[in-house]
Each structure stands twice: as structure tokens, then as C-alpha cells.
Amino acid sequence: MEKTFDLADIEALERFYRVNFITKLCGINNANLIGTTDENGTSNLAIFNSVTHIGANPPFMGFIQRPLTVPRQTYDNIKRSRFFTINQVNNSFFKKAHQTSAKYEKGVSEFEACQLTEQKVDDFPVPFVQESFVKIGLSFEEEHLIKCNQNILVIGKIQKVIISENLIDEDGSILLEKANTTGVAGLNTYFEISQIGKMKFARP
Amino acid sequence: MEKTFDLADIEALERFYRVNFITKLCGINNANLIGTTDENGTSNLAIFNSVTHIGANPPFMGFIQRPLTVPRQTYDNIKRSRFFTINQVNNSFFKKAHQTSAKYEKGVSEFEACQLTEQKVDDFPVPFVQESFVKIGLSFEEEHLIKCNQNILVIGKIQKVIISENLIDEDGSILLEKANTTGVAGLNTYFEISQIGKMKFARP
Secondary structure, X not given: OXXXXXXXXXXXXXXHHHHXXXXXXXXXXXXXXXXXXXOOOOEEEEEEOXXXXXXXXXXXXXXXXXXXXXXXXXXXXXXXXXXXXXXXXXXXXXXXXXXXXXXXXOOOOHHHHOOOXXXXXXXXXXXXXOOXXXXXXXXXXXXXXXXXXXXXXXEEEEXXXXXXXXXXXXXXXXXXXXXXXXXEEOOOEEEEEEEEEEOOOOOO | OEEEEEHXXXXXXXXXXXXXXXXXXXXXXXXXXXXXXXXXXOEEEEEEOOOEEEEEOOEEEEEXXXXXXXXXXXXXXXXXXOEEEEEEOEOOOHHHHHHOOOOOOOOOOHHHHOOOOEEOOOOOOOOEEOOOOEEEEEEEEEEEEOOXXXXXXXXXXXXXXXXXXXXXXXXXXXXXXXXXXXXXXXXXXXXXXXXXXXXOOOOO
């Protein structure tokens, strides 16, 4: 049996009920950890469910940053240092990744607090997450203030990709099921994935 | 064994290999069908892998539209009519949903061409996909031209949600595994999902 919610019905929902409901309407996304470094050299790590492909050539990725009404260490660090890393979460450490969403004080590294391992690669100025199988280093490219709710779309240019060699298929595809990539819905529900089809380029 | 790709290595990849590689770096996303109607009343339906939660209160969702260097019926229809629908793809019809990515001429409805069913709800001016279990009707809210590659972030305000009643959990969460929600990576690889954890709000 289908139920219809109009905007007025949605606005009348209890606050936490509404968050659970609305945040899952877009379905599943990948869980990703964004790594940054603050002005004192302290690493920061935060889980995001909004990382999106922006372009392949040149290669860009983006994510949605919540409003700056409270301190946002990830955003502040990116704007200051101009670099960040995106690290795909996998099923072996999704609970540690979720724990990065706790409000740790500035000066505390979530790598230490959540028992994840910093990985430095070449001279890239921001740490990657060693436990991740797919890690991307980016430089800040541009940002857009979303007028309707003061969120920010942050876009980075891919400068470096570190990936386990056995996770790249012959055609360049990253084998996400083999990587045990973790999906996430809303703020709290995690999923494993199983491939059900690889389709050809569609023609009418 | 880990392999590192620098930007120059990525730029040197063969074109299709690079697309397969870069589009899967953000991991898995939900497959969603966006429905619109053109100025002659012909319905349009197109699959997107970039639908993102923008805000819960007021409720907003967005997606990334590729550049307007070729005709983009979804975008043109949204800008003209100011309304669109987002319909979660599920495993029972993901192949039909993929087929909407073929280049059908203007005047051809992908609903008919791909054997999906239009569903009108109340007086909402754009059709939903009957086969979908989670359907959202939105009004155009704002857009942002992404300077680095001319993509566009399109944001809509949620006006209506149509959902199977048995897919809403006690706390408002949508039960995505029960809904057989389909994940997608890049342009061609589809996944089913299995819940592995529902976590509590994290505290330090």
C-alpha cells in the first residue's frame, strides 16, 4: 500500500523521524573518509556520505559540506591548506569510520581516536587512510554556496590515486565488490554490496 | 600491492579506461530515474548516479547535470516546467532503467521505449515511475554552474514523497534493503545491497 507525503506532512514530522526519512530518500551512497591537516599539523578525519563524481577529464570529485554555523574542521582545513584526501570505507573498518562522526575537540586526531592509520604518500601534504583500498588525493578547486540552506558544494581536482593493483579490472573499472566497499544510507546505516550486472553502453 | 597514479598518469590513460577508472573512485551511489515532461507533453526519463541529499529541513535533493554542449532533455524540461521526479531504481527493473541512458530522439518517451509505467499522483505535473518503491516529486530551487568543467548542480525542493508503507521503519528510516534498492558505480555496473550495521549517534 502506497502512502503519499506532501511538503506540509513532511514539515509536520518529528525532527529525528524526518531526518531519518529524508536523508534516505536519495538511497545508498558510498561511505568515504575525508582527511585533512590543521594549521598545527594535527590530522583530521571525517566520514561523508555525499562524495560525488564531478568529471573524468580533467578528473574532479566533490562533496556537500554542511553549513558553517558551527566550526567545520574539514572545511576550514581544506580552505587553509588547499589539499584533502578521500578514502573509500570498506567493511573491515566501517565501525571505526562511523566513529569519526563524533565531535572530537580541535587538537584531537580522529586517526588516533578511532584507531585508523595515517599513510603519507610521496610529498602529498595530507594523510591518507592506510586501511582503505581506494585513496584519492585532491587539491581544492572551487566551492559553491547553496543558497536555499547554506550548505557548500566543495570540489577538488584529483592529483593522486593510490589503489590495490588487484582491484583494477582490464577495462579500468575499480572492482568495488572485491574491495568490500561500504555503502551508507543517511547518517547511520551501512551496507555491503554484491554486483548484479555490468551493462553495455545502451543504444535505442 | 599498491599502485600510485599521479595526475599525469591519469591524463595519459586511454579515454574509456580513464572514464571507467575515475567514475568509480567515489564508489557506489544509488541508481535513480529522473522524470520530466517536455513542452509538448512528452515524458522523459533518464538514469542518474549523482543524486545527493542536500538538506532535511527544508527538504532538498540535488543532482549533477553534465554540460549543455549537447541537448539535455532532463535539464531543459526542468528549467521550463520547474518540476521533476526522482524515482529510486530497484533490482526488479534496473536493466530497463539502464536502457533509459540510450539516446532516444526528442518526442520519444523513455517510459514507452523502456517499458516502464507512468504514474500520475494528485495534480503533480510530472509523472513518477510506478515500478519504483520510493518516488519523490520536486520543484526546481536553484542551480550552480561548476566552473572547472561546466557541469551543473541542480537542486530541487521536495514537494511530495510516495512510498510503500511497509518500507518505513519505526524511526522514519526507509528500509533500503527491503526495497531492493539498486546501487550503481560509474555508468554501467549495478549492485544489490545488504545491511551490515545500523549505528548509534557517535560520541567521543
